[in-house]
Amino acid sequence: MSDSARDKEIVTRDGRATIVDVARRAGVSKSTVSLVLSGSSLVADATRQRVSAAMSELGYIYHRGAATLRGARSGVLGMVINDLSNPFFVEMAIGIEEACQGGAFIPFLANAAENSLRQLQVLRSMREHGAAGILLSPAIDTQLSELKPLLGDMPVVQVMRRLPGLKASVVAPENKEGARKATAYLIAQSHRRIAFVGGLASMTVRDERLAGYRAALDAARIPFDPALVIETMTSYAGGGTALPQLLNIAEPATAALCFNDVVAIGMMRALAAAGVAVGRDFSLVGFDDIEEARHTYPALTSVAVNGKNLGARAAQLLMRQLASGNFAPETVLCPATLVVRASSGAAPRTGASA
Amino acid sequence: MSDSARDKEIVTRDGRATIVDVARRAGVSKSTVSLVLSGSSLVADATRQRVSAAMSELGYIYHRGAATLRGARSGVLGMVINDLSNPFFVEMAIGIEEACQGGAFIPFLANAAENSLRQLQVLRSMREHGAAGILLSPAIDTQLSELKPLLGDMPVVQVMRRLPGLKASVVAPENKEGARKATAYLIAQSHRRIAFVGGLASMTVRDERLAGYRAALDAARIPFDPALVIETMTSYAGGGTALPQLLNIAEPATAALCFNDVVAIGMMRALAAAGVAVGRDFSLVGFDDIEEARHTYPALTSVAVNGKNLGARAAQLLMRQLASGNFAPETVLCPATLVVRASSGAAPRTGASA
DNA sequence: AGGATTTATTGGCACGTTCCAAATCAGACT
DNA sequence: AGTCTGATTTGGAACGTGCCAATAAATCCT
Numbered sequence: 093m094s095d096s097a098r099d100k101e102i103v104t105r106d107g108r109a110t111i112v113d114v115a116r117r118a119g120v121s122k123s124t125v126s127l128v129l130s131g132s133s134l135v136a137d138a139t140r141q142r143v144s145a146a147m148s149e150l151g152y153i154y155h156r157g158a159a160t161l162r163g164a165r166s167g168v169l170g171m172v173i174n175d176l177s178n179p180f181f182v183e184m185a186i187g188i189e190e191a192c193q194g195g196a197f198i199p200f201l202a203n204a205a206e207n208s209l210r211q212l213q214v215l216r217s218m219r220e221h222g223a224a225g226i227l228l229s230p231a232i233d234t235q236l237s238e239l240k241p242l243l244g245d246m247p248v249v250q251v252m253r254r255l256p257g258l259k260a261s262v263v264a265p266e267n268k269e270g271a272r273k274a275t276a277y278l279i280a281q282s283h284r285r286i287a288f289v290g291g292l293a294s295m296t297v298r299d300e301r302l303a304g305y306r307a308a309l310d311a312a313r314i315p316f317d318p319a320l321v322i323e324t325m326t327s328y329a330g331g332g333t334a335l336p337q338l339l340n341i342a343e344p345a346t347a348a349l350c351f352n353d354v355v356a357i358g359m360m361r362a363l364a365a366a367g368v369a370v371g372r373d374f375s376l377v378g379f380d381d382i383e384e385a386r387h388t389y390p391a392l393t394s395v396a397v398n399g400k401n402l403g404a405r406a407a408q409l410l411m412r413q414l415a416s417g418n419f420a421p422e423t424v425l426c427p428a429t430l431v432v433r434a435s436s437g438a439a440p441r442t443g444a445s446a
Numbered sequence: 447m448s449d450s451a452r453d454k455e456i457v458t459r460d461g462r463a464t465i466v467d468v469a470r471r472a473g474v475s476k477s478t479v480s481l482v483l484s485g486s487s488l489v490a491d492a493t494r495q496r497v498s499a500a501m502s503e504l505g506y507i508y509h510r511g512a513a514t515l516r517g518a519r520s521g522v523l524g525m526v527i528n529d530l531s532n533p534f535f536v537e538m539a540i541g542i543e544e545a546c547q548g549g550a551f552i553p554f555l556a557n558a559a560e561n562s563l564r565q566l567q568v569l570r571s572m573r574e575h576g577a578a579g580i581l582l583s584p585a586i587d588t589q590l591s592e593l594k595p596l597l598g599d600m601p602v603v604q605v606m607r608r609l610p611g612l613k614a615s616v617v618a619p620e621n622k623e624g625a626r627k628a629t630a631y632l633i634a635q636s637h638r639r640i641a642f643v644g645g646l647a648s649m650t651v652r653d654e655r656l657a658g659y660r661a662a663l664d665a666a667r668i669p670f671d672p673a674l675v676i677e678t679m680t681s682y683a684g685g686g687t688a689l690p691q692l693l694n695i696a697e698p699a700t701a702a703l704c705f706n707d708v709v710a711i712g713m714m715r716a717l718a719a720a721g722v723a724v725g726r727d728f729s730l731v732g733f734d735d736i737e738e739a740r741h742t743y744p745a746l747t748s749v750a751v752n753g754k755n756l757g758a759r760a761a762q763l764l765m766r767q768l769a770s771g772n773f774a775p776e777t778v779l780c781p782a783t784l785v786v787r788a789s790s791g792a793a794p795r796t797g798a799s800a
Numbered sequence: 801a802g803g804a805t806t807t808a809t810t811g812g813c814a815c816g817t818t819c820c821a822a823a824t825c826a827g828a829c830t
Numbered sequence: 831a832g833t834c835t836g837a838t839t840t841g842g843a844a845c846g847t848g849c850c851a852a853t854a855a856a857t858c859c860t
Contacts, residue, residue: 110816121840126818136838151595156574157511158816161845168571176543177737182536189530189557193564198571201555203543210547217522217552220510221575241505328741361741383531387682387715389743464846475810480848490808512846515815805858815847823840830833 109150118146129154160222169199169410170218171227172211174253176203178326178354180380180399181229184252187403188227195411197224206231208238215242225410227403230255232294247419251406252399254296261413263406263424267297270395270428271304274349274377277430279312283347283375283439287320289334289359290351298351301379305349320345324355331358335366346374346439353378353385353394360388360435375436390434397428463504472500483508514576523553523764524572525581526565528607530557532680532708534734534753535583538606541757542581549765551578560585562592569596579764581757582614583607586648601773605760606753608650615767617760617778621651624749624782625658628703628731631784633666637701637729637793641674643688643713644705652705655733659703674699678709685712689720700728700793707732707739707748714742714789729790744788751782 111125118125120139127135128143135143146152160166171188173181185201192199202218204211208231218226225247230239236257248260278286288305291298302321309316322337324330331350338345350356356378360370368374371390378385381396405424413419465483469476474493481489482497489497500506514520525542527535539555546553556572558565562585572580579601584593590611602614632640642659645652656675663670676691678684685704692699704710710732714724722728725744732739735750759778767773 108816112816122817123819123840123842124838127839130818134838139838151598153570153598154574155515155816156571157514157576158845159818160511161509161515161816161847162818163845164818166575168575176536176540179533179536182530182533186530186557186559189559198556198568201557202552203540203555205540205543214552216507217510220508221520221522222511244505244507328737357741364743383682384738387711388741389718462846466846476847477810477812477849478808481809484848488808493808509846512815513848515817515846516848517815518848801860803859805856807856808854810851810853812850812852814849817845819844820842821840822842823838825838826836828833828835830831 108155109152110155111152113150114143114146114152117150118143156222165224166222167197168218168221168223169197169225169227169407170215170223171199171201172204172214172218173201173229174204174206174211174231175326176205178352179382179384180352180354180397181252183382183399184229184403187400188251188407189403190400191404191407192411197411197414199227199407204231206233208234212238212242215239219244219246225249225414227251227406227410228260229253230258232292247410247413249406249410249413252297252402256296259421261409261422261424263402263409263426264297265397265402265426265428267300267428268304268307270379270397270430271301271349272308273304273428273430274379274393274395275305275308276311277432278347278349278375278377278436279308279314281347281375281436281438284314285317285320285343285345285347286314287322287334287338287345287348288351289322289338289348290324290330290355291326292323301349301351324351326352326355328354328358328361331355331360332362334359335362339366339368347376347436348374349377349379351379353380353382353392356392356394356435357384357388360392371434371437373440375439377430377436381431385431385433388435393433393436394431395428396431398426402426462509463506464509465506467504468497468500468506471504472497510576519578520576521551522572522575522577523551523579523581523761524569524577525553525555526558526568526572527555527583528558528560528565528585529680530559532706533736533738534706534708534751535606537736537753538583538757541754542605542761543757544754545758545761546765551765551768553581553761558585560587562588566592566596569593573598573600579603579768581605581760581764584609584612586646601764601767603760603764603767606651606756610650613775615763615776615778617756617763617780618651619751619756619780619782621654621782622658622661624733624751624784625655625703626662627658627782627784628733628747628749629659629662630665631786632701632703632729632731632790633662633668635701635729635790635792638668639671639674639697639699639701640668641676641688641692641699641702642705643676643692643702644678644684644709645680646677655703655705678705680706680709682708682712682715685709685714686716688713689716693720693722701730701790702728703731703733705733707734707736707746710746710748710789711738711742714746725788725791727794729793731784731790735785739785739787742789747787747790748785749782750785752780756780 115122115125202214211231250262322334378394381394385392385394465479469479556568565585604616676688732748735748739746739748
């Protein structure tokens, strides 16, 4: 009995069928099943169909672990995003997803929430699973030294954020130029006391945007006033906290360029609560142009970065590098254009300047 | 030469060190390294340290594929979310993430964007990688028959959404009761022409919320008018399209309960554009209470579901089931409470009723 | 001291897949 | 009939890790 019984029990163990089970069922060798799996043209049509039938009859599932063991690549891309509570990064993630549609890769997202320890765990886990590549927007306090050994030889594309010194491709918006344009626009609206609000000093993105702000001031011969530059958390709440420091001073600000839209919207709410008419008494400009910027009241003027496009470009770059095997770091800058809406306008005439 | 050379070359192949390489370097057997890896108390402290040192010297990375091959569980949870452009689901995902902090599991997120084909791919990929369990918010048009074989014996917890007939745990808000409370509140504000706006008929969540809406009407002896129930896409844009059908009719609506906040906010914008004062001329109530609801103007009255809590509860349930090995389906209902803000108020006295 | 028990360590096999070289087969041609 | 060619198919032999049974070393008990 034992011999015939062994022949009959096709599915071994805990219900998970293997290619050997499939092979036995279809009356071929496991090698043939493997060929069918990889879509090889070597196998005859009739055989292919017999094997496919056996697979679905047994509810076969491919065991990727066994495959990566033999060196096969896994077909997953890891995205590591750090601030999913900022809609901009969600739009970026969606852009990445969409760019991968129909391609050979499936992206998985992990949110590290600015926790660099968690970021390390997540990256390690992705590497352990044999991710083919990584799309990374590093946590604010990421240490280069701890990140480097973990990434090893995995192809990495940095999106939006960038870790100085990391030898990896970068896809980012023209932060400096965008901020310069926005500030120049406010100056053209005859604002002279223009604040820069939001973000923490350790963020490279903020450095770039701040540099654009200063460049525009310099070009207009407006002196830079450190009192008008305020660090905050990059959250709705953060935007609110900045307000007193801008209005309760000798020469109050009449306009603000915010580090991003989330901060701007938080600030807009605080302004409304303080009875200041945004767009008339005070001009507000955000950055990123998230979808919500169109729905605020008044609608928010913002520097459009197009997060979806940014994500898509990054995903395309990574997939192109994976396909070609050439991982030389590249830098892609995406345009940032000013979108004027109702939250900004001419400076009120009460100011000290002409 | 060949013999001594073979002994010296610790790291084989393409730079990836194995447990055997580590063992040789530390002067122990691979079994001992394996024990160190699993944190066993069997291994002596001195040995453990020697092994750990060897691991970091070689830049060893654990090969999870090989481990799952031997039957080990992978430590990843898969979350499959379908509408990441709805901030509610983002909040839910963050809740899941937070609940996994410090636990033994790392959650990976995949966005299927209501594409059931993609959802299948993503689920298959997660299963192939040996995910320990799945947190699923199924795509709208998911077919039970195609989902079932793919899930197989993987533990699944459905969050927010639910696929009728799927034998898996569910964590969801009290949709019916929440909608009932919101509608009763509008009735108490003396509204009589109350619309229900948004969502598509195929959504179970909508069915439940609509049922609550009807229950409140029935309790107040207000006749149900199908003309006041409008299907839309669950997007900002969708909310806007509904407006003409509510105002350009014989007895216009004076209030609306929206399927969710995104629809409500879209509708609020359309109302503002039409010159209708939200909160005075027209009362608007959303559902979910996403963070943005507090930032609209006027601030949006909404039925608070607490997406973070919902996600956290689901993650806890799944992890508890994984720890105990008992996968009997459970149902967890989370409270939904009405949060009144400025977007709703008493009905204008121009109406036909008392 | 000698066995019993505990504490550390170790080979070797198995897991499910891919790849390679080799084998088989069906015609076609010499 | 034998040989060649191209089209299919097939046995292994890895890949890196976990587990089990066995061993070696150290400690205990009487």
